Each structure stands twice: as structure tokens, then as C-alpha cells.
Amino acid sequence: MAKEYLLSSVHVHTKLCDGKNTPEELALSAWKAGLKTLGFSGHSHTPHDIEYCMTNARTQLYRAQVAKLKERYAGKLDILCGLEWDLYSDDDPAAYDYWIGSAHYVKGPKTGKYYEIDWREADLAACIQDDFDGDGLAVVETYFANVAAVAAKKPTILGHFDLIKKVNGSGKFFDESDPRYAAAAHKALEAAAQAGCVLEVNTSSVYRGFREDYFPSPAILKEWLTMGGNVTITADAHEARALTFGFEEAAAQLKELGYTRVLVLGKDGFAPCEL
16 A cells, blocks of 8 residues: 555545635546545534634535535545534534544633634734733643644544644744643643544645644654554645645655554545555
8 A cells, every 4th residue: 555645635625615626626636636535624614703614504515515526426536525623613523424623713711702823923913912911822722722622522533733833933922842832732642642533744834835844743743653643644735736735745754753654544434554
């Protein structure tokens, strides 16, 4: 099964949430690229957020369109109808072929606002100042507590584990080498290990120009390996040309860290693939 990880892309977003392509366009691109598995993972409806997630109506349209594509590509490309479910989402992830559990928000303890921590620097800055008394690491601790809560629900894949660092750049909002950061991440890793989660190595931060490293960081991946944890490689693709972006580079990094295999999601579940 050499390089089977190059033939499965299962963290993929369409125009029905915050992606750039239709499900049909993505399926055609995946088939032309020779993929075996394409997993759609639309952002689950989240009541407080009307910006990036699917509405209830779009969720029904999404499921219907993916179902048609499954039939159309039968025998040529295995298509899965998945969901990226957030801690604050209200859809039922068990109703899908698989689901990615993620944390995208921190809820302010003072204002009750839901801050999206992975897109606009101004949102993260407001979260830190208005709700956490200027303590960026307190936001980090709350974020990783959310990740632990998602992990406890045993998703098929635990999404972009350290997403909180996405707009942090060169330590603009907090120090990623601080012991508090490491301790908060460790607690979330312990929760993930206890739940038997599979962590994704998500290449989107590089593709979209936010970072030069992937999610999770090498330090977190090293610790995850010592825990005996499993990983899968994903692109978090928001457009067709990103479906397998950085997969070989991510695999090389994992091998360098000591990993000998990754898991590859297909229609029959996960299968191991040697690096």
C-alpha cells in the first residue's frame, strides 16, 4: 500500500459552506487526479455562526448532492458524505459516513461572545482583550479544553488539533513555547488518547499562507507518537487544486519524527499505510 495516502482526500469543503467549488467540480477533479476516495466534510450548522457553516437548508442540499455523486462515480471513485462538526454545532454527526471533530471558537466568559479564532487577527485580539484580560495563554487553555471536549465524543478524525496557532504568526498573541501552552496541549492530547482518536496532519495552514508548519506542530506530533497515537494526512481543501496539497511533504515529516505508518480513510474505514 505504498503511498496510498496520496489517493484519499477526506477533509474537503464545498461552496455550500466556505469552499470555492461545487461538489460536482471537486468530484471531477478528484477522479481526474486518480484518487480512490473523496470525502466531503461540510462545516456543520452552528447556530451562532452564519459566515462559514452550512445552513440547515444547505445541509440537506449538501447531502442530496453528495448522494447523487456517489451513484454517478460508483466503481470509479469512492465518495463519502462526511461532516466537520464543531463543539457548538447542532447537527448529528452519527448520521454521516464519518465525521471530523473540530474546535473553531472560544466562548468569552465575560461577554458570552463566540470568537472565531482561526481567521481574522482582530477577532482573536478582541477575544484576548475583552474576555481574558489580555492573557493570550488563557485563550489557548480554553481552546485546548474545547479540543479535549470534542475528542471525548470520539470523532472519526480529530481536526486541526492546534488551530489556535493559525493567526499567531511569530508569537504575535502568545508564546507557543511557553510551558502553559505545552501543558494545555498535553491535556487535550491525553483526552484524545483516551478516546482513541486519529489526529489529522492538516496541510491547509501552508497552502493558505498562514504558517510555514502544519497542524499539529512537530512537538505535538512527537508527543502523540510516544502515546501510540495514530495520524492521517488531510488537506482541509477549500478548492479543487488543494485536494492533496503537501501530502508527500507531510509524510516525509512524519517519517522524520519516527512514524512508520499513517492511516488512510476509505469506504471500509481506516487502513494502515507504511511510510
